[in-house]
Amino acid sequence: MIRLRSLRNKLLAVIALVMLPTVLVSIGTIVVYDLHIYEQTITDDMTTQAELIGHMSAPALTFDDDRLAHENLALLRLRPKVDAGAIYNAQGRLVAQYSAAGEQGGAPAAPGPEGFRIEDGKLYLFKRILDNGEVLGTVYLRADYEVLARFLDYILIGFVAGLLALACAWLVSRKLNDVITRPILSIAHVAREVVATGDVSRRAERLGEDEVAELAGSFNKMLADIEGRKRELETSNREIARESERRREAQQEVMRLNQELEQRVHERTLQLEMVNRDLGMAMEEAKSANQAKSAFLSSMSHELRTPLNAILGFAQILTSDKLPSTLAQKKEFAQHILKSGRHLLTLINEILDLAKIESGAVALSMEPVALPEMLQECEAMMVPLATGRGIRLLFPERCTMNVTADRTRLKQVLLNLLSNAIKYNREGGAVVIDCAPSGPGLLRVSVQDTGVGLRPEQVRMLFQPFNRLGQEAGVEEGSGIGLVVTKRLVELMGGTIGVTSSPGVGSMFWVELKTTEPVPVPPVHVTTPLVPGVPAPARDSVTLLYVEDNPANLKLVQEIIRFRPELRLLSAPDGQLGLELARAHLPDVILLDINLPGMTGFDVLRQLRTDPRTAAIPAIALTANAMPRDVERGIAAGFFRYLIKPINIDEFTEAINSALRNLGNTGDAGKTGNIGAIGNNDERPAPLLAEKKEES
Template sequence: MTGAAAGPGRRISRIGFRIGGLSAVLLGVLVLSTVIMAVEFSANQGRIAEATERFRRLQVAAAAQREFGAVRYWLADLAVSQLTLSERNAGAARDRLTERLAELRGFAPEAAATIEGALDGIWNSAIAAVDSYADGNRVVGNTLLSQARVQSDGASGALAALVETLSRQSEEANRTAATAAQAARLRAIVICALIVVAGALLTALVLRSILRPLTRIDRAMVDLQEGRAPGDLPPEGADEFGRLATTLRALHEAQQARAELEEINASQRRTVLTAVETIPDGFALFDAADRLVLRNRRFLEIFAFARDLPESASYAELLDAELASGTLDVAPEEVDTWRAECLARHASPAGSRVEMAYDGRWLLVSKRKTPDGGTVAVYSDISELRARQVELEDARAEAEQANEAKSRFLASMSHELRTPLNAIIGYSEMLIEDAEDAGETGSVPDLQRIESSGRHLLALINDVLDLSKIEAGKMELFLEEVEITPLIEDVRLTVAPLLAINANRLSVAVPPGIGTMRTDRTKLRQNLFNLLSNASKFTSKGRVELEVRRDGGEVVFEVRDEGIGMSEAQLSRLFRPFVQADSSTSGKYGGTGLGLSIVKSYCEMLGGSIGATSAPGAGACFTMRLPAGGAADAGQGGAATILIIDDDAAALDSLGATVRGAGYRVLTASDAVAGLALARARRPDAVLLDIIMPETDGWSVLREMKEDPLLCETPVIMVSILSDREMGLAFGAVELLRKPVEPELLLAALRALTGDQAREVLLVDDDPATRGLFRRILAREGWAVREAADGARALTLIAERMPGLMVLDLMMPNLDGFQTLRRLRETEAGRALPVIVVTSKDLTRREFDWLKANARDVVRKGGDGRSGLLAAIARQVGAGDGTVGPPGEERA
């Protein structure tokens, strides 16, 4: 059995196992048959050797018998002939017989001894007979010869019997050897036949077990080649066939996925072509070799000379055709320079945006390189916008003069209104004292009402003038270190008479050692006074509470009362200027609705915020949060917080370790629901969001975040195995990173969220649908987009990091576009920020003039809003370098 270790486990080699097993079986059978045949051959060899030995013994016995006969013959001849030759021949025969008897003694000692004894007797008797015949004693000679013959007959019979026995044994041994050899040959034939048959069967079985799956796999491959699903595949497993089956199924699934992707790609291409044809701008796409591969009808309408050129024309051929058309006003001596500059700018556009005069119109030419080395060119007709820009520049100068006149008017009104009121209040106090001293107490109540009305009127005038200053951007901050405890005590003493009017009790909770904060003492004191007086006004014989505490880098002031409370509808318009909860409260409790509006404005100026919770009949709670370090430190709370939403625990650990190691605070959620809840509760600085998640995917989470006013401004970085970056940017993500995420790219993206970005736009609109539309438009133009659902949040985001451009809606709750723009222009950095106002409001001449003075462009929603927005952005972006110039500056 053979195998190869790979992956997490050990893979089985079925083919190697079967072939190796077959080889082992055949080799074993071969070895066994060889051993059996060797044993058979060894036994046969022993039998043949025994038969040979029997035959040799027979030969020895037969030779002894012959020699014994020769001895008898020559002894008889000697007895008759008395010849010496016969005696020598008889002796020679006896010597040979003695040699044979010596050999015979080795396997028949008894017979050899008998014959040797008989031979000696025969020899002696025969010699004695010869001697008797020589002496003439024939009777004795005959007797002795007769005795010798008798003895020789006995010996001859013994030799004959021995020869007979040996002959019989030799024949038996030969028959046994022949029979055994025949049986061994038959057994060898049978064994060979069995080996051949068994080997053939085993080989057939092994080949069948290999070839059948291979045949099924071959048919499946044919099915795949012909576009069909593989039919009869071996079951999946750890062996070769199982892995091949798994691979073929995966290949089929990949083919299906590829076909689906090709269909999606074709559909997307059709969509892109449709979109390219429907956009109002001229569009052209050049490949890496600068040859034209795509153009729309608008391009041909603008550049009529290009209609006769083939679609694969090069950019240089387009320039030559443009020169030949005569639509360009280029001197002959400058043609080469102009052509070289155009080719150089086209070869390295770097997101260039160039305004150019062409054939009686103004065009904005935007070019950008594609990832594959090609170039995208967009040609927008901005002739009307150029004309409007000139008008707006003229109107801005007029608006600046009007704003300056308004500032002088406010200063004059402040003096003209406050001066007589101060006199009225002063004289009222003096008359009260004089009447009391003179004992004319009857006139004192009337004089006190005059004083009270004067002070009330002065407070109203102060509120109106303060609100006017705030809206005009003339309100200034005077930041200083303020001891919190003495300030609260001063406010308590000041508000005490107002609380006594409705018999209310004031409870103040300030923790010991609360220390100081950097703020504007007067505005903080006025805010607290307004909140406490407001609570006392709507509470009768109840309790008003003021609690002060620190929360991180902020100081929190909470004012609670036991008054009439407010409904949700009343809370929604609570902080609007000149608006009270409803008309009934104005008639019953008085007031103009300016106090809370001023409180909110001061909070925002100081870098803080204010909110309220209430219910009818259950009182109200106002929470004011101000940065302890002053407005410049608003929003700074140490390390940024990053929320990671991913259903993969390993990805959560990996991304969390990377982000945490870079010094960020990390929050994690393993599903969309928990992630959205955590984002709403903790308001992270950025979100890392996976796309592929169960139940609710990342696209749905991103869409819900962008529709939520609380979360729409949170930057989102998509993290996924998918690579549709353009789709992610269009949905509102600031970046899309592919898994596995490279730590350097992730940290660079996070750092970019807190760094200076010239190509970053802040989109401010309370309508999620409008934000979604503009986000897609801006992302397509290469802008990084941050979002805010109202003006207050927009100012906070600008304080955290200045964008390169702001697109601002006018009609928004809480803080509308006018107020936002005013707040923005109050700051040194904000005055240089280009702002494009996008609105559906019917502007009055005064509003339009004001916007001309404070915004770069005004674009109306609907109609040509999209092209107007792009054209307005184009006017604010410097050509070639993508930077944004300060107000009033144009870039060529």
């Protein structure tokens, strides 16, 4: 180990490390320069050869002389490094090719991009043949690229040169050994003995008068100084040790006190964090509960007032002496009232069901229920509804298993899922019902439709109150809480409910319940007649614009306006179309529903006010959002009036008259000239409805 670390070996290593990199850098520089010159030479040579062949072959390509092109390529046999060549015409057709003896692989079928490329030790060149700026064809050459062989030769030369450099370094180090290393090694020997024994009284031998001899003298003087200071340090160290012991004891006491203080602070901090966390959670729960309560009340108010609007509105028409109507019209109005009343009854029943479920007042009678009979009853009740929509119902042929459930509530769950599958299906679609085991002691009943499907964000919000599946379509009525009731009933029966949906394909709702032993139950056949709805005719208007997505509400306003021949109504089912009609026709007054598909009534009002053409048109909110904060928000947003459904015809009349008088006061005579009967000279608003003229 000492010999490996000797100064002699280090001197040899220094000499070798100086000579060897010098030799390698010199050889490397020569190699790089030579390879660069070689590459430049071969590329220039190949380019010159390609230009020469191209120039010689230009007449052959011009006159389609393939023989002359072959003769020109045959001259490549005088270039031993070129082992293949070809000539292509301007259309890329191979005219002539050449291959050296013993070479495999001819020319490519079509010319490549102009330029060089190197692959597998070969240099490939494509050169365009030009004549007066016109491309006549392409010359292709392939030659040996001997850069790798030349590089390997240089590596061998560098290896031999390195060995010679190491041999020279070894010879030089032997000559310098006695002159440089022996005096230094003598000093090193004394130093090792001092380190090993601790005897600083030893001295190194002084050889000569050079720098190494001065080093030996300095080393001896250093040993003498160390010997004196060692005695002083031994005395001082004893004093320092005693002082250090006292400080160590004091530091340990301080550390103990700090640890106790940190522990107390940590405990108090944890207690404070727990209190703050509990307080924050309580505040968040209270805030969430308050928001949920407000949202539920607002949604419930809107959903209840929507059908009430049609009921009370058409009822006012039927009971008003100022609005005579024919027998057919009375029947149509009554059908609207009946339809809205049934919808309101369903909504109230579902709200009551949800309230009873949430309060724990629902009593279930759990018993074995035979699925075949249950599905047969549901099929009999749903067939008329599906037939009216042209939808096929496909029930399972074999489903013999029984489940543990409340018979009435299970039937309610299945009918709700089937009703939704039919309601939100496409015309001529299908509903597939299936049942199959989903695990030990579990049975899954699935209802799959071919409707528009649901997006992932819709699926996440699906089982929340007043979240209607067909809300965006604006054509399907529903309370939006049926699925909430369904989910709670399934969970009360010890089951689970889920949904998978693909937009544009359809949705599948499934219910999992516990199975039980078969119990014979007599089948019950129920039929429910389907009552088709009465379509509401659409009317146009050039004076009033009503943006409303509910057909019954639109029909009500149409009937109110119809009895005044000088008033005409323009309607739009969504906000975007309403904006387009407002900008195109510039109506006198705009009636806006708030809950519109796509954009809300507030969004429509905001865009109307930013457009100079429609900024001055008074907009009246006609909505079922009746909460006080909704009214305040509507007035603050800039609505001229905020009317709450169900419509009060007198308030409706007064609001329109006030809006038209306001237009007249601002000097918009052109707007109000066609509606002179609306604005009277006295302070009382003129009745909006006049006696209907007899038809000729």
